[in-house]
Amino acid sequence: KSIGTGYASGKIILMGEHSVVYGEPAIAFPFAGTGIQATIKVNKLESWIESSFFHGPLSAAPNTMRNVTVLLWYLVKHFKIPEPFYLKIESSIPAERGMGSSAAVAVAITRAVFDWMEEPATQENVLHFVNQAEAVAHGNPSGIDATTISGTEPILYQKGIGFQPFQLNMDAFLVVADTGVKGQTRKAVKDIAKLMELRPYETNQQMRTLGQLTNQAQQAVLQNKPRVLGDCMNQAQGLLRLLGASNRNLDHLIETALEHHALGAKLTGGGRGGCMIALAENETSGRQLQKTLLDAGARDTWIEGLGVYAHV
Template sequence: MKSIGMGYASGKIILMGEHSVVYGEPAIAFPFSGTGIQATIRKHKLESWIESSFFHGPLSEAPTTMRNVTILLWYLVKHFKIPEPFYLKVESSIPAERGMGSSAAVAVAITRAVFDWMEEPTTQKNVLYFVNQAEAVAHGNPSGIDATTISGTEPILYQKEIGFQPFQLNMDAYLVVADTGIKGQTRKAVRDIAKLMELRPRETAKQIKSLGRLTQQAQQAILKNQPHILGDCMNQAQGLLRLLGTSNRHLDHLIETALNHEALGAKLTGGGRGGCMIALAENETSGRQLQQILLAAGARNTWIEGLGVYAHV
């Protein structure tokens, strides 16, 4: 056992396919290094303790909203036969409930920290085993997109009947992410789309199918380094997501602002009705400018990342 264990995990972005993925269509997600979580763990003289921006105190007094973390720690303690107590510190730059995978990232960072503490090598497979235990508590029956994306290094194309297919991110463009400052409403949006499927099955199914087709076109645009085509796919997807009721005036305002300032494409990311939007910029200079413009337009925070292969090596 080392004196201190350290683990890091990035956030994640769903580029295309949110909501339609629920109905068997593909979705694209990738690790987003613009945000992340650092976890450190060491022995503690007193009882086991957690330090984070969300809760600071004894593990035994952690709120029920942190049950995914306490369950994860229970599995890790049992597996490694860790002599309690310990002191766990979690530092995060991922905004909670914004569709950037904060709960999965916490689990990945903690798992990596414990493996490092125990001087055990980590693989995506063994990290995922423990993370999936925590995600099942946090989300009931998660698709695994967040955990798989965050524990890996490549973009993935996910489809229910096919599973996860990693592919290479190779595009001369930059992605700007902007936080509306409002919590996303994923579960409500999912329920409302399900109602639309009952009330207007033919029209809604057609929109869902179109989102799936756009996701496949977006993947090809990425593989062929065609940022303008990707931007067009993003714009079309946002139009469909708006028709499905998953956008709101805050997202629409930031998306319109980005498009009015030379973004190649812009759309919501994640569950919608709050959370974050993403915009595709042709180069780093325009991306940096777009960050400032979106902040001036009311974004709570912004991040930027290159979409070339180098960004994830």
Template sequence: MLSTQKKTGQGFSHAKIILIGEHAVVYGQPAIALPLKTLKTHAKMTLRQDDQQILESSYYTGPIAEVPEFMQGIKHLVMYILTQQNKEIGFTLQVTSQLPIERGMGSSASVAVAIIRAMYDLFSLELDHQTLLKLADVAEKDTHKNPSGLDAATTSSATPIWMIRDQTIDPIPLELDAYLVICDSGIKGQTSQAIATVKEKLQATPTATKNMITAIGDLSWQARKQLAQNDVLGLGQTLNAAQKYLRQLDVSEPTLDKLIELALQNGALGAKLTGGGRGGCFICLVKDQRSAKQLSDLLLANGAIAAWIEPLKK
């Protein structure tokens, strides 16, 4: 029997980008990620009079038991929480998100975080951050097989974070006199494939691959210092170096490479993919807002399908 008098619960989250450390973070190296609060996800769970359990979203509307394969993480998460809390209810779960899927912006994690918050709100339960991340991992394992936890940590965070898997998730200050242009390449990212590719490389050429992963981790440490010292030019060089390793790990993609090169030829101080790769989004570091707007317009005119400008000095 339901113990709460509430009929509706709501939860919110937002997008994220990885500044540096993709893929290496899966293997114990540090990464830096930034929340993008302008792109939001909203989940609303409303009790029903009957016992139907309905999911409403832009990708699927119908019984949650019959969700398509790529949404199995949502089904698993919802049923896990209901079982954990011993709830047998009918509900309508509405999920709306401004985040493009499969673009390395944490779409699946953002949805999971919003759903968890909505369910805990409905049941009037306290939700600490550690519990939130553990529950998000239930869905993320279905979606990404071996998630680092970085997406869930950042889509639920109000501040930039520094993460070393299974060790630390720390907020870090961000006062850089620069802007990021975040662009959607128009190619759906293939995170699971990219993760599998890195794993295969580790098996085939373990020493060389481990060295590249360690080098990306070293660049994350370097970037953290550059953020603290307002070293914009140095950070640009660090982002470029990270992209070279990501290409060598075979997680970039020709369209990404072309757009990144175009950005570097037109004012970007540094540019790299962000997220799982094999498509998705890329980021460009620029010195000021005017440069950001000019570069954004250029990239949109040359194949990017969306762009967002984020100041790095809050």
């Protein structure tokens, strides 16, 4: 019998990945093109995790699951959860594709434990645990993933300052395409930190420009100017590429999208693989773009209407 259930969706960063680590603003939204669920059950034998990436006792969980084990440690301690328990993770969010699968698992687990303990899983409560665990497991994340995923609306996010809801409402469609190649957020973040040490002036300048592009993108959305947003996305991609966050697979899909009437295209999330996003003028061109990107080698694609009335 299941005694606690928690769900979370993934996320898409529209603008501002990487520069968000350096205090610049970013725009992101929860992305439910896929669903995720974490279920907690009691088991009399031993604390046990069951997931597609690991089956076994909590004590034997691999290092790659540190975000989960650290989080569970915090939750067990806080709620004085009697061990053993049984944790089942079922996620259909592609892992390591810049969609925030790891933050989604963490948010869903926390919601499941709160559900089990019959405590209200407010966004604040959930973030308290997830951010602590992510900081230990991931070093220095900006917090944008957990914040976006623990909420329900698009947000404008700034590290250390917080977030505000943002109406991502314009006449356009966003196509998301998975390169099928695992992204390397951690490595990309680390390498950019090295660039920051080696060439602080230039790198800081690039971060600031990325921040300005996010601000321009925000204005473009408010004024319903998809072409301007597309242009911001292209410029951001140019800088992310200079920073080493792109790779051949991403570049290929991005170029293909631009050759096929996308208004703009860029990587999303940590990069070096993972997903790209492309802005389409309308649903028909978006659907066409999905097909073109699949033909060009994308593993999977999704489409999201950006207008409140345009959701598909």
